Every structure is written in C-alpha cells, then in structure tokens.
Amino acid sequence: MALYASCIEVAGGEPVLLSPQPSEGIAAALxxxxxxxxxxxxDVDPTLYGAEHKGLSAxxxxxxxxxxxxxxxxxxxxxxxxLGICRGCQLLNVxxxxxxxxxxxxxxxxxxxxxxxxxxxxxxFHPIRLxxxxxxxxxxxxxxxxxxxxxxQAVRAPGxxxxxxxxxxxxxxxxxxGDEGRTLAVxxxxxxxxxxxxxxxxxxxxxxxxALRRGRIGGTSRRLVGP
Numbered sequence: 300m301a302l303y304a305s306c307i308e309v310a311g312g313e314p315v316l317l318s319p320q321p322s323e324g325i326a327a328a329l330x331x332x333x334x335x336x337x338x339x340x341x342d343v344d345p346t347l348y349g350a351e352h353k354g355l356s357a358x359x360x361x362x363x364x365x366x367x368x369x370x371x372x373x374x375x376x377x378x379x380x381x382l383g384i385c386r387g388c389q390l391l392n393v394x395x396x397x398x399x400x401x402x403x404x405x406x407x408x409x410x411x412x413x414x415x416x417x418x419x420x421x422x423x424f425h426p427i428r429l430x431x432x433x434x435x436x437x438x439x440x441x442x443x444x445x446x447x448x449x450x451x452q453a454v455r456a457p458g459x460x461x462x463x464x465x466x467x468x469x470x471x472x473x474x475x476x477g478d479e480g481r482t483l484a485v486x487x488x489x490x491x492x493x494x495x496x497x498x499x500x501x502x503x504x505x506x507x508x509x510a511l512r513r514g515r516i517g518g519t520s521r522r523l524v525g526p
Contacts, residue, residue, distance in 0.1 A: 329374060383482075392461065400453050461475040465485070483503070
C-alpha cells in the first residue's frame with residue numbers, strides 16, 4: 300500500500316488510507332476526498348458476479364469486497380472520480396454488474412500466455428492497444444504502450460455503462476472507462492512502473508484539470524483515498 304501512496308504523492312495528491320468499516324460510515328468516509336483508488340489484492344468473491352466457486356479463486360475477503368463495492372456506489376452518487384488497479388479493475392467491473400474469468404488459463408476461451416502467473420512470479424511485460432477515441436491514448440502518448448501484468452483473473456463481460464478502452468494482444472481486457480470519464484479501471488500495475496508510465500494515477504490526482512480541459516467542472520481538493 301505504501302507504493303500506491305507514494306505514487307499519489309508524486310502526482311501531487313495527498314493519500315488517505317481506508318479500512319473496511321460499517322456501511323453507515325461509508326458516505327462520511329468520502330467527505331473531503333477528491334477521488335478513490337482501488338488497489339490490487341486477493342480475488343473477488345465469485346458469488347458477487349453470479350458465479351459458483353470453481354476452486355480457482357484465492358485470498359477472498361468478503362468484508363473487503365462488500366466495503367469496496369459500497370464505496371464505489373457512494374462515489375458514483377457523488378460523482379467522485381475512481382481508479383481501479385488490477386484487482387481494483389476487476390472489483391469495479393463487478394460493482395457495475397460485470398463478470399470475471401476466475402482463472403484466465405483455465406476459464407478463458409483464448410490463449411493467455413502473457414498473463415498467467417504464480418504469486419512468486421515477477422511482472423510480465425507486454426503491449427496493449429488503447430482506443431483512439433478515448434483520452435487514454437493521449438495520456439499514454441500513443442495508441443500502443445507496454446504494461447506489466449501480474450494477475451490470473453480478468454474481466455469477462457464488462458459491467459453496465461463500462462466501455463472497453465484497452466486490450467492486450469491475446470484478447471484480455473486491459474482498460475475500462477465509465478461514468479462520463481470519471482471511472483477508469485486498468486488491469487496492469489502502474490504503481491510499479493516508472494513515473495512517466497504512472498499516468499493512470501496522475502489522471503486520478505489531476506482529474507479535475509483533465510475534466511476542465513474536456514469541458515467538465517469539478518472541485519479543487521486533491522486528497523485521494525485507497526482502500
């Protein structure tokens with residue numbers, strides 16, 4: 300978690316860490332915050348996206364899942380920008396009603412050589428394609444970029460209102476965008492890349508500047524929270 304916080308600070312934000320808490324405190328937890336960053340971690344409970352446990356999911360924390368999904372709902376109600384990274388990408392998709400591949404090597408219908416890993420594996424680097432119609436290509440400096448992967452699950456069906464804006468060469472969804480550009484989900488780990496490639500985190504911290512340039516008005520706070 301320290302690495303995420305450090306990247307937020309480098310981008311000009313002030314990180315605030317949240318832990319799971321009762322539902323009645325979730326709305327108040329957003330007071331004074333400029334955005335939410337959902338980090339990597341264990342797998343999302345398959346029952347939350349209407350699937351059975353196949354013995355392929357690990358390190359599930361239903362308390363964390365429920366808390367973060369409630370945070371997503373509260374953030375959307377307040378029009379707070381949200382970034383999901385790796386597990387956070389998958390969590391956001393589930394929160395929007397989407398589904399996941401429980402294990403992309405065993406559950407997906409296409410080769411996934413670039414992604415399958417064991418927990419002790421280093422990151423795997425591979426190219427992705429960014430939708431030219433989204434602002435992501437501008438942030439990344441082009442329609443193709445290199446990212447790092449360290450995951451065994453992935454988006455299956457995008458949630459309602461989420462558009463796919465990045466893909467790997469083997470077909471895995473690498474990026475989702477929704478809520479008029481306020482919600483961004485990336486399957487890779489920008490916090491483990493060099494600063495110029497941490498642009499998804501910079502986007503979150505500097506969201507209101509980007510929104511102003513795209514004709515959307517926001518507030519001025521730069522306090523960012525990461526569950």
